[in-house]
Amino acid sequence: MHGSRAEWSEADAAAAAADRAPAAPRASASFVLAAGVLGLAVLAGLFGLASAEAPAWAKLSILFAILVPAGILGLAALRRRPALTGAMPESKSRLLRRAADAVDEPRAVLGPGGETVHANAAFIDLFKKSAAGAGGDPVAGVFGGDPEQLRAFAKLCGDAKMGLAGQANFPLPVSQNGPGVRRIHATPVPEHPGHIVLRIQDLPHQRNPSHDDRDRFVALLDAIGLGYYEIDVNGRLTYCNATFGEWLGLAPADLITRGVPLGSLIASGIPRSGAPYDPFGGRSGEGSGQVVLRGFNGRDAAVHIVQSVARDGAPGLLARAVVRDLSAERRWRQSLAESDERLQRLFDDAPIGLALVDSAGAIRRCNEPFRALAGGDAAELRGMRIGDLLTDESRDRLNESLRHALSGQTDASSVDVAPRHRPASVISAQLSRMVIDGEPLFIVYGLDATEQRTLQSQVNQAQKMQAVGQLAGGIAHDFNNLLTAMIGYCDLVLQRHRPGEQSFADIMQIKQNANRAADLVKQLLAFSRQQTLKPKVLKVTDVLTDLTHLLQRLVGTNISLRVVHSRDLGFVRVDQGQFQQVIVNLVVNARDAMPDGGTITVETKTLKLARPLQRGHELIPAGEFVEIDVIDEGTGISPENIQRIFEPFFTTKEVGRGTGLGLSTVYGIVKQTGGHVLVESTVGKGSLFTVLIPRYHPQSEAETERAAPSSDTPTRDLTGAGSVLVVEDEDPVRAFSVRALRNKGYTVSEARSGVEALEVLERMERPVDLIVTDVMMPQMDGPSLIKKVREKWPAIKVICISGYAEESFRDKIGSWDDIWFLPKPYSLNQLAGLVKDAIGAGKRAA
Structure with a gap:
């Protein structure tokens, strides 16, 4: 049983017991x-x-x-x-053998050479199983192939042969009924020197203290999903936990009983140069790394092994290892990578610029829109200070916002900045503070707000112009009432004087100044887009040709006027007089900008826009336009004044040399026509004013020949007959109108408001032929009065008088016939002529 490793069998035991x-x-x-x-x-x-x-x-x-x-x-x-x-009697020997076989404990008598003199059935069975589990070596099987245990057993037997009885405990291998202790007694036979008696006890309840620690450790590993194994010098598993067995698809006891080599579990195998106990192809048996385990269920498991050599002297143990399954980790790493990829795509594909900036202002990361805003590629921008991408003024504003956020005064702020490569553009930067891994960082959201700020500026400009226009329109309305009375009473007084009288000339001077004041009011109304326009289809070339002689007289002798016409300009639909006023005002403005003389160029061309065009504060829609450019070589306009040149009464001229209404009139007329006015100027080089009028496509040839009716002349017979109701809240205007119409032969009634007018009509036996009513009145305005009248007296004709444009209230009246319009201020002849047309001919005034 010792060094010769004789095979143990029933024949050996029988031969030893049959010496009869x-x-x-x-x-x-x-x-x-x-x-x-x-x-x-x-x-x-x-x-x-x-x-x-x-x-x-x-x-x-x-x-x-x-x-x-x-x-x-x-x-x-x-x-x-x-x-x-x-020898003894045969029956007694048989009895003793049966008694020995009946004992559960393995027992045997060994001779001096280690041969078996006698062995019971339990002993024979133990060594047969051990031999099967240890590749045919029974002794190695009993002690789990542990060389330390084999040496301890040899020492125990050697001491017994020398006459020293003894016992020793040996850890029981897992393959043999689980962890426990195997106790072997060795007793000498004094009568037969060299002979010993062996008695073997399994003590499963007397556990190895080191196994208790291991079991607690393994239980902890199982609880947290970690694998554990122990291997011998041959690389075979001597122990493993349930988690490790589950990964391989086999119970731990089966893995250990089979003596599965670790190398057979590694998908790639262990290199031949490596030791069988080293999963990483080395020879130390220690190390850590990733391998792929191939289980008995056909599934591969990616694991991370941390293996170390056992240094506690445990018999039969070479190395132990803790194993971590990487499958779940790889899944969540893949999921995390996919999530990062999605986040990166969202980051890169965001419609606004995004950048991650540290507390020093250095760019850590940015997306493509941000690179487009900053004007560089990713490699250039990474690590660059964000302030270096901006103009000096913008950099100071941004750094101030960063300092406020870094000091904790605010977590988010907004600032408008201009990039260095495009200083005219505006970028709206939103800064949001966050802390990542204890480090304060900033997310910068950048959006090109150039168009938005332009539109906002346009809205602000439009609101300002609208407010000024409303103010100007209100002033003009009040002045029109005063001027109507002044001009009207001048006409009444002039009827009582002869042209040769001195008083006649004085009164005419008063009337002429009143008319000049009326012209100023018209310019205010033009700016506020509340004047009355009478558009017709015209050719710009024809208008400029007729106007060239007048323009030449206006610019003087030291300035050259150059008019350039393009072909195929097409038609525009404008009020001819107002359009001429636009050209005149622009040329006069150019003249005043060139005190030392020069050249003024008036050039026409066609502009076709396939998409909207942004020019300064003006957003020009797509379409076809007729463009009129007025170019001078004057002093130019400073940038701060360009923003105000279209405001009423704004002028850079000396006091008394201008009203400040020239360009504001141009602005109002063009806007009311549906066009646009643009200006470009360089100080010291001159200015360019561009007028864009929508191109008009007439439906017929006759439409291009339509002209406004000629005005009435004083020589016309303005007397007439009929009944007229004058409704006007301004007493001077109403008094003049009533007196003028009575002088022309009409029966005239009057009322101060729409409510009073209805009462007057109710008291009449028969309705009047015509109502002359103001549009803007307290209690009931003109359009409301007209609706009430038409409901009960639909045959009554109406003339509306107002200081505002007809278009401002036409939608309130509707498309009724027999309604005429007379703008304030009006003269006696204009009033009498329109009343005669309305009553006498029934023809609607143009």
């Missing part, structure tokens, strides 16, 4: 018979020797007869001595 002697009865009879013969021979010899008469040969014969049987008997006794000492 002759049967007991036969042995006893032979021995008694020999003893009797020897006794008789001795007695006969004694008598013969004692006889004196006996001859010498006879005495020798007697002595021989005694010695021969005695010698034979002695030899027989010597020959049978072992049998006598070692």
Whole structure:
């Protein structure tokens, strides 16, 4: 059982136990018979020797007869001595063997050479199983192939052979009923030197203290989903936990019983240059790394192994390892990578610029829109200070916002900045503070707000112009009422004086100044887009040709006027007089900008826009336009003044040299026509004013020949007959109108408001022929009065008088016939002529 590693079998045990002697009865009879013969021979010899008469040969014969049987008997006794000492009755031997086999504990008698003299069935069975589990080596199997345990067992047997009884505990391998202790007793046989008796006990409840620690550790690993294994010098598993077995698709006991080599579990195998116990192809047995385990269920498991050599002296153990399954980790890493990829795509594909900036203002990361705003690529921008991408003024504003956010005064702020490569554009930057891994960082959201700020500026400008226009319109309305009375009473007074009288000339001077004031009011109304326009289809070339002579007189002799016409300009639909006023005002403005002379160029061309065009504060829609450019070589306009040149009464001229209404009139007329006015100027080089009028496509040839009706002349007979109701809240205007119409032969009634007018109509026996009513009145305005009148007296004709444009209230009246419009201020002749047309001919005034 020691170094020869003899195979243990039932035959060995049987041969050791079958050393038998002759049967007991036969042995006893032979021995008694020999003893009797020897006794008789001795007695006969004694008598013969004692006889004196006996001859010498006879005495020798007697002595021989005694010695021969005695010698034979002695030899027989010597020959049978072992049998006598070692043999026993056959029935008793069989009984002892059965009794030994009935004992559960393995027992055996070993001879001096380690051979088995006797072994019971439990001992034989133990060594047979051990041999099967250890590749045919029973001793290695009993001790799990642990060389330390084999040496300890050899020492125990050696001490017993020397006469020292002893016992030793050996850890029980997992493959043999789980963790526990195997106790082996070795007792010498004094009568037979070198012989020992072995008795083996399994003590499963007497656990190895080191196993308790290991079990607690393994239970913890199982709880947190980590694997654990132990291997021997051959790389075979001697222990593993349930988690490790689950990954491989086999129970731990099965893995250990099979003695599965670690190398067979690694998908790529262990390199030949490596030791079988080193999963990483080395020879130290220690290390960490990732491998792929191939399970018995056909599934591969990516794991991370941390293996170390056992240094606690545990028998049969070379190395132990903790194993971490990387499958879940790889899944969440892949999920995290996919999430990062999605986040990166969202980051890169965001419609606004995004940048991650540290507390020093350095760019950590940015997306493509941000790179477009900043004017650089990712490699250039990474690590660059964001302030270096901006103009000096913008950099200071941004750094101030960063300092406020960094100091904790605010977590978010907004600032408008201008990039260095496009200083005219506006970027709206939103800063949001956050803390990542204890480091304060900023997310900068950048949006190109150039168009938005332009639109906002346009809205602000439009609102300002609208407010100024409303103010100007209100002033103009009040002035129109005053001027109507002044001009009207001048006409009444002039009717009582002859042209040659001095008073006639004085009154005419008053009327002329009133008319000049009326022209100023018209310019205010033009700016506020509340004047009355009478558009018709015209060719710009024809208008400029007719106007060239007047323009030449206006610019003077030291300035050259150059008019350039393009072909195929097409038509525009404008009020001819107002359009001429636009050209005149622009040319006069250019003249005043060139005190030292120069050239003024008036050029026309066609502009076709496939998409909207942004020019300064103006957003020009797509379409076809007729463009009129007025170019001068004057002093130019400073940038701060360009923003205000279209405001009423704004002028850079000396006091008394201008009203400040020239360009505001241009702005109002063009806007009311549906066009646009643009200006470009460089100080010291001159200015360019561009007027864009929508191109008009007439439906017929006759439409292009339509002209406004000629105004009434004083020589026309303005007398008439009929009944008229004048409704006006301004007493001077109403008094003049009533008196003028009565002087022309009409029966006139009057009312101060729409409510009073209805009361007057209710008291009349028959309705009037015509109502002359103001549009803007308290209590009930003109359009409301007209609706009430038409409901009850639909045949009454109406003339609306107002200081505002007809378009401002036409939608309130509707498309009724027999409604005329007379703008304030009006003269006696204009009023009388329109009343006569309305009553007499029934023809609607244009």
